[in-house]
Amino acid sequence: MSERDRGLKLDSEQESWNEKYRRREETLFAPDAFLVARRHQLQEGTILDVACGDGRNALYLARHGFTVTGVDFSREALRRLAHFSQAQGLTVEAHQLSLEQGALRAVGRFDNVIVVHFKPSPETFRDIGDVLNEGGILLMTSFNLRQHVERNFPEKYCYREREFIGVDDRLELLEYTSYQNERGHFDGYVFRKK
Numbered sequence: 001m002s003e004r005d006r007g008l009k010l011d012s013e014q015e016s017w018n019e020k021y022r023r024r025e026e027t028l029f030a031p032d033a034f035l036v037a038r039r040h041q042l043q044e045g046t047i048l049d050v051a052c053g054d055g056r057n058a059l060y061l062a063r064h065g066f067t068v069t070g071v072d073f074s075r076e077a078l079r080r081l082a083h084f085s086q087a088q089g090l091t092v093e094a095h096q097l098s099l100e101q102g103a104l105r106a107v108g109r110f111d112n113v114i115v116v117h118f119k120p121s122p123e124t125f126r127d128i129g130d131v132l133n134e135g136g137i138l139l140m141t142s143f144n145l146r147q148h149v150e151r152n153f154p155e156k157y158c159y160r161e162r163e164f165i166g167v168d169d170r171l172e173l174l175e176y177t178s179y180q181n182e183r184g185h186f187d188g189y190v191f192r193k194k
C-alpha cells in the first residue's frame with residue numbers, strides 16, 4: 001500500500017471512530033472488569049492508556065490516585081474525555097495521536113501501560129516495551145479469535161492465541177488468560193518489564 005493510500009485509510013478509520021463517539025450518549029461506560037480486578041497489581045505512579053477512547057478506564061485509574069495519560073487518534077473521543085474529566089473533577093493528560101511506529105516515544109515513560117479493547121501492531125507493542133519503566137506493568141485485554149469465529153467480529157482486531165507471549169524478551173509474563181463475559185470472548189495479559 002502506498003504512503004498516500006495508508007494515509008487515506010487512516011483518515012477514514014479515524015473518521016469512523018469520530019462518528020461512533022459522536023453517536024454515543026453522554027454517559028461513560030463502566031471501566032473494564034479485567035482491569036478493575038487487577039488494579040492492585042499496577043505500580044503506584046504513572047499510567048499510559050493506549051487507545052484510551054473517551055476515558056472510562058483512564059478516569060477510573062485517575063480516581064484511584066494514578067497519574068494518567070491517554071492517547072487516541074479520535075478527536076471526538078478526546079472531546080468526550082475532556083467533558084467527563086471536568087464533570088468528575090479529575091485530570092487525565094490526553095494526546096491526540098495515531099499509533100504509528102515510534103509515536104508513543106514522544107509521550108514519555110510510564111510506570112504502567114494499559115491497552116484495553118485494542119490490538120496494538122507489532123511496532124506499537126515494541127514501542128510500549130520502550131516507554132515502560134523497569135519493573136513497570138503492562139496490562140492488555142481485548143477480543144480473541146473466538147469472537148471472530150462465533151460472533152463474526154473482524155479477525156484483524158482479535159488477539160490470536162498467546163500472540164504476545166515471548167515477543168518482547170524485556171517483558172516477563174505474569175498472567176495470560178482467556179475468558180468470556182457478557183460482551184464476548186477475550187484474552188488478557190499482565191506483564192512486568194524486567
Ligand SMILES: C[S@@+](CC[C@H](N)C(=O)[O-])C[C@H]1O[C@@H](n2cnc3c(N)ncnc32)[C@H](O)[C@@H]1O
Pocket residue numbers: 013017032050051052053054055056057071072073074077097098099100115116117118
Ligand atoms: C474499542 S475502542 C477502546 C477504547 C478504550 N480503550 C476503552 O476500553 O473504552 C478502540 C479505540 O482505539 C482508537 N484507535 C483505533 N486505531 C487507532 C490508531 N491507529 N491510533 C490511535 N488510536 C486508535 C479508537 O479511536 C478507539 O477510541
